[in-house]
Amino acid sequence: MGAPEILTDQDLPTVKHDCHYHPGDPAKWHCPGCLTHYCSRCMPDADVRNRRALCPHCSQAMRYLGAATEVVPFWQRIGAFFRYPFHADPLIVIAICTFVPMIAPGGLAGIALALVLVLALVKYTYEVINYTAEGHLKPPPISAAFTGSGFDIAVLQVLVFILMGALVGVAERFGGPLLMGLTVALVVLALPASIMILAMERSVKSAVNPAHLVSLISRIGWPYFLLYGYLVLVVLASGAAQDLALTHFPMWLSQPLAGFLNSTFTLILFHMLGYLLFQYQEELGFAADLQDDAAPTERDRSLRFDADLDMNLKDGHYDRVQSMLKEALKRQPDNPVRIGQLATLLLARNDRSELYRYHPRILGWLADRNDGVRMDELLTLLREADPAFRLEDPELAVRCARALYQAGAFKSALRLLQDFHKRFPDSDQLAPAYLLAAQVLANGLSQWEKAGAFLTFVEKRCSGHPLHGQVAGYLEQVRLKQPLKEPRASFAADLPEPARSRTG
Template identity: 30%
Template sequence: MSKKDYCKYHQREPATWRCRKCQKLYGDCCIIKPPQGLTAPKCLMCTEPLSYLGSANKIPPFWTQINRFFLYPFNQDSVMFLVISSLAFAALELTGLLGIFSWLILISIIYKYSYSIIELTSHGDMTPPSITTLFSGTGFSLFFRQLIVFILTGVFLYYLAKISIILFFVGLILAIFAFPASVMTLAWEHSVTAAINPSRLWFIISGIGWPYCILCVFLVILSISNTVVDAFLATKIHPLLFQSVNTFVNGYFILVMFSLMGYTLFQSQEKLGYTADMEDDELISDEEYYIKQTLADAEIYLKEGNMDQALSIVRSKIDQFPNDLDIHKRFHELLTETNDEKRLVYHGIAYLKLLLQTNNSYQASQVYLNCQKGAPSFPIKEAIEDIKMRHQIAEALINSGKPKEGLVLMKNLHQLDPQYPGLAKAYLLAGKTYSDRLHMDKQALQLLNFVAKKFPNSIEAKQATEFIKVINSLQAS
């Protein structure tokens, strides 16, 4: 397997970008591929434009994906193609029309479809070509060009045999070894000259590296398997059906082999001088791109030891995307690593409001605790002036297993705003928490009695009265 390059900042992530100036490598974790129309990304350290490496470093080697190639022909379009080809051969043979001309036309159609597989898979598209490709574009001449390649190779071997039998066998071995590279070159360039050009073939072979040898082994195995299956079917199937079944089987193995060759090119794209994406690479909006890239940039700055720059770049995006939780989360995380207590608390309050608005109560409780721990000399409790917000955070703290912290935040809510509509609900929860969680029945009864007397006609008063009876009965027993 060829050597893989990895991201400088994430050693297990494949590299997808390279800075030509400082030679830093970045993965998708650090550099997000921008949507079409946006400027190409630049190196964060030296501001030079980055070169896209494609998905070459992310692609698993073909020998780990063998099942995928055997299943490749089982697609609606490819199965339809194989069935039509099989029926066409059988029909022509039964009607006596399967002459050399008809045979060549059918074979050229099959090879047009097969060579288009190499073109697609070499660019990461693992979906077989549509059946409509048979009726559009060029490519029907590829089979005849392949015949010319065979003829020229045969002539070359003939003259070698006249010179020396040793040279003939050496040339034959080299021709067999270079055959897959010739097929791939012909599929790419549609040129007989390129398909027999030794320098071009060596470029393909050396670009793929030693996996090319593994490819050749697999192609030989597939060819032998095709022959064995044909021989087996010849003894089991009626002669009238054999031609169509044989065509289907041969076509199946051809599609498998051509998809394997195309994927091998895709796997070696960087060495072969082109870039392609995997078919499952996600497409994102401009807004998603800016947010993800900002978060990635902040992480790079942090790993480079530049906290101020990390804070600055994330802070700038809060104004641009004030309701994005990911941006706020990252800014909060960065602030917890600083000594700026005031900034931590004030941003924490804004972040808490957003979390509560989006019903992220558990995360809100964690943010509150982070601010409380990170800013001991600037208590966040005193900075939260909104009584409803205090109530919501207190409830989130209690529900997340922090009853003491929640009760502290809920203390004396009636003094802050006696008309607060949620006061009965807040004190009912506080009373139950004192009793159930902290086993402090005295404090619980004080709050429950307050609810029962202050809000006599409310549902909370009824619940408080029932709970008071439960506490009293437990104390009496």
């Protein structure tokens, strides 16, 4: 990705925004048509890498805002700045550029090699600014120092220094020491801004243009001066460390050590400048996102659907949401996510006709979640809509009754199991249904005689069922008025024969 250009148009937005639908979440996209801000959750299908997305409302191309609103302020990352040069890549670059000239041959070849390595180190330091401004909080690779274009940055920086020096000279000639001192102070204050502009735009003219420098500083505001204070402290620390090395170590060690320390502190400075650009990207007119450790993921089309549901719900478009879910269930009739979303919406809206229409799938979804409370609520609504309501699926009736029993809705569970042998005389769910009815009567309602009647029915009518062998034990528990335990083989009965043999 190329270096973003720092814009100076005065109409660029300088206010950070939250998502319209998720207040508190930083906006990542802005639609110029409907003036709506969206976060990443609202735009799961956006092409972040290429900065492209269409507004879900008006389908206009949107502006990418980057990570500016969620970036940690630079003053909270001081420790990370000082650790930055000690990653493998920058350490190797510094070591090569510092120690290789010591073992290089003398003469013109050695001078040429040293010059090339100086250019490589300067190029790498400026790459640090660009790389950090683009959202990389880890250093650029070694190749950034020795390959590709950009070696001319050292020449450009020298030209900037020459022009700034000439400005100071002119000030001394026409205004004397007082004006010269004031000019030096202004030049030093603007130097970090000049370096940032030169790194991003590769233009000497822009780097010394007072209008550009003032614009950059004013857009960042007071944090620029705070960073300037940190930079002064880092420069002083660098000078003290180099002076210590030159004073207390022999020449053969002190010079390369001083050079190593100088390069290390320079990378810290440039990383801080790049991070300041990254933090205030929106004010400066470009967009970048955190990119380290961000592996590309395959887009899930269902996330776009969920985002549209969420936005329509928050806009109060409940009929549209209901239609969207019904269409989705036509394509995927057994999708548990969509069934659950439709169930939640229909229950909230008390839409009895639609609840009746979709009740088999909704009850199955509630049974899978063992949500007997909401199941009881739904069954009440269905019976109010149709007093003669009954489930026509024996397996679903047993599953729902079990969920109701576990939720303590004993009468509602018994109602689902009422006349089960008449309604489903040939069903393999008859034994599980009446054993469950016995449990409800015994454990839930303490009606031991009726529980025994259901168990006796199973003993006589379901002799071939795998659960039949447990009936005698249950009858003994009923005689002693002891709680009936959950049938241990209730789910094994539904397994195919090979599976049961393996578990046995």
